């Protein structure tokens with residue numbers, strides 16, 4: 001799939017600065033590319049009660065779906081470390097609600113250091129109500 005991977009990673013890095021993570025200090029940004037070329041960004045938003053914490057990926061999905069967009073090509077995720085950050089299990093399942101196995105997942109790092117995989121590789125046999 002042809003799209004500007006660096007631009008998507010850059011968008012994830014930019015939104016990471018809004019991350020609210022006073023408890024873990026683990027700041028994450030995500031950028032979701034829709035089929036019609038829009039980019040929806042999200043950051044993690046933690047909470048004193050811990051469990052209401054929202055991951056960056058689900059923040060981006062919520063922004064897109066709440067604007068009527070449900071068709072996606074790729075997501076970039078950038079954590080606080082040079083080493084790559086991969087989506088948690090809950091976010092994999094939330095992505096699977098709207099995307100098929102072919103969704104491209106870029107895990108950064110930085111714009112120059114990332115790994116590329118697919119949702120199908122990260123979540124084999126994802127659950128769907130049929």
Ligand code: THU
Pocket residue numbers: 021024026027028043044045046053054055056057077085086087088091
């Ligand atoms: N987090 C994300 O936002 N996305 C991930 O893919 C992994 C984890 C957040 C949740 C929490 O605020 C912090 O990182 C530590 O788990």
